[in-house]
Amino acid sequence: MHDKQDESLVVLIEEFLTARATRKPSPHTLAAYRRDLHAVAALVAEATPLPLDALSITDLSPRVMRAAFARFAAPRAPASVHRAWSTWNSFFTFLVADGIVAGNPMPAVGRPRALLPQPKPLRGADTPEVLLASAARDDGRQRDPWPERDVAVLAVALCAGLRLSELLALRVDSLGGRPGERRVQVAGKGGRPRVVPIEADLDRVLRDYLDSRARRFGSRSVRPDSAFLVDRRGEPLRRGGLQYLVESCYRRAGIGDRVPRGARLHALRHTFATRLAEDGASAAEIMRLLGHASLASSQTYIEVTAGQQRDAVRANRTNRALAGLVPPG
Numbered sequence: 376m377h378d379k380q381d382e383s384l385v386v387l388i389e390e391f392l393t394a395r396a397t398r399k400p401s402p403h404t405l406a407a408y409r410r411d412l413h414a415v416a417a418l419v420a421e422a423t424p425l426p427l428d429a430l431s432i433t434d435l436s437p438r439v440m441r442a443a444f445a446r447f448a449a450p451r452a453p454a455s456v457h458r459a460w461s462t463w464n465s466f467f468t469f470l471v472a473d474g475i476v477a478g479n480p481m482p483a484v485g486r487p488r489a490l491l492p493q494p495k496p497l498r499g500a501d502t503p504e505v506l507l508a509s510a511a512r513d514d515g516r517q518r519d520p521w522p523e524r525d526v527a528v529l530a531v532a533l534c535a536g537l538r539l540s541e542l543l544a545l546r547v548d549s550l551g552g553r554p555g556e557r558r559v560q561v562a563g564k565g566g567r568p569r570v571v572p573i574e575a576d577l578d579r580v581l582r583d584y585l586d587s588r589a590r591r592f593g594s595r596s597v598r599p600d601s602a603f604l605v606d607r608r609g610e611p612l613r614r615g616g617l618q619y620l621v622e623s624c625y626r627r628a629g630i631g632d633r634v635p636r637g638a639r640l641h642a643l644r645h646t647f648a649t650r651l652a653e654d655g656a657s658a659a660e661i662m663r664l665l666g667h668a669s670l671a672s673s674q675t676y677i678e679v680t681a682g683q684q685r686d687a688v689r690a691n692r693t694n695r696a697l698a699g700l701v702p703p704g
Contacts, residue, residue, distance in 0.1 A: 384430040388412045391469050411459035418443040437483035453487035460486040495635035496646040502633045509628035519607050527584035535571045536647035545603035563666035
């Protein structure tokens with residue numbers, strides 16, 4: 376085995392995180408990896424007992440890991456435990472590949488079944504339309520209204536289903552194609568690029584935004600390699616600024632009570648996918664358009680739609696007229 380067997384566990388964790396960084400995960404994902412690794416390692420250290428920085432990888436037997444994960448799982452939701460298990464499994468896989476340990480103990484550690492997150496689209500049949508109409512109005516209460524930009528942000532999320540990180544990564548030349556075949560090139564999650572077709576109406580909205588931007592900041596502001604979304608100073612929008620922009624659009628439209636908790640900007644993407652499912656798109660089509668890694672993630676939108684259809688049928692008053700016509704069997 377590798378002579379790093381006796382190296383501090385903390386040092387090996389940092390080597391693993393450095394190796395993962397080449398995959399370009401988001402800062403939040405990398406922080407979650409570090410948090411999960413250190414949290415379980417600290418529980419191992421408490422049980423040993425050794426200082427955390429004195430632990431070596433040889434201290435982490437299957438029995439020790441089972442005990443640490445049992446303590447880790449007690450106060451946490453299944454999804455959090457599953458994420459931590461996956462992180463540690465990746466960590467040990469990295470160590471095996473590097474020749475530092477002979478095997479991965481994680482298969483001997485139980486884990487809860489991963490539950491797919493349920494879609495959280497905007498509530499209300501007309502909510503997307505209300506939101507877009509509100510954003511398009513020149514609101515006199517705003518200090519520096521820019522309705523063309525606000526509509527473009529909402530429209531590309533609602534009609535192309537982009538994630539927050541994907542919106543921020545867009546460049547002016549991400550839009551391409553001939554009339555009738557327009558599309559947007561998306562730098563997807565996990566380094567998986569995809570192409571999303573855009574219809575003529577969305578294309579006009581996005582071009583109107585770029586024209587308004589050229590009027591505000593000059594034609595140089597819309598160079599092909601420029602960030603597609605900018606703030607009111609012409610600087611590339613950042614995560615906090617984009618979230619604030621969407622929240623302010625919700626407030627102006629008066630639809631705050633129709634936005635699911637914990638979804639906010641992501642509710643626009645979920646609305647895109649849910650409407651695709653409602654209009655008959657297959658799970659495979661939804662998977663390609665959303666850039667999902669697995670078909671199961673896309674299938675949840677169709678299952679939710681089926682549930683909504685059953686609720687609608689159940690609400691049909693004629694069903695209640697059947698009560699009592701046939702004796703219970």
